[in-house]
Amino acid sequence: MIPPMELYIDTANMDEINEAAALGVLDGVTTNPSLIAKEGVDFHTRMSEICAVVSGPVSGEVVSLEHDSMIAEANDLLQIADNLVIKLPCTVDGLKACKTLSDRNVRTNLTLCFQPLQALMVAKAGAFLVSPFLGRIDDIGGDGMELIQQIRTVYDNYGFTTKILAASIRHPLHLVQCALLGADVATVPMKVIKQMMHHPLTDKGLEGFLADWNARKQ
16 A cells, blocks of 8 residues: 655744644654744754654754765754654765665655756665755756656666655645655645645635525524
């Protein structure tokens, strides 16, 4: 049986995380240095707060660019909680760090993936997640969904267990397309999570039901 697509929220805002968790459908959280900086809080404190609320995978990103410093940062982050996933860039040193951590059974999320060969390499290095950035590809006139399809085909061809985490989601249509193509995970901002349950015909139908009910009581 194929497991359902997982839903992560892409934020470092605790109000949004608590709101999404209350819906009962939140499977994990992704963050990045930009999101943490916007909150104006201590990085390790906020990561600890997030891990305490969400039992699923929580991706915390390193900011170093070379292998040894990445591993040092990862070792520090891993002290925060057992559900923390180390987020690394899809670079040569990120690939090396992925292999080093995977050999220690540490889960990694290889981020800023923009082409299928990056996804192939990080899967071979044992990545837990790979994060293709759909919206950013679309922003420059590319086709982010084509990348999801390519990675899905490559992984299925060779039985890789690395999960495809669709990132840089801009709108609900991205989510529909990702689900149809078989992305394992989608990480989205709170705005898109709210949009997922909205449809004008749902609102119109409720309005009609309530109008009929109220008319009955008159």
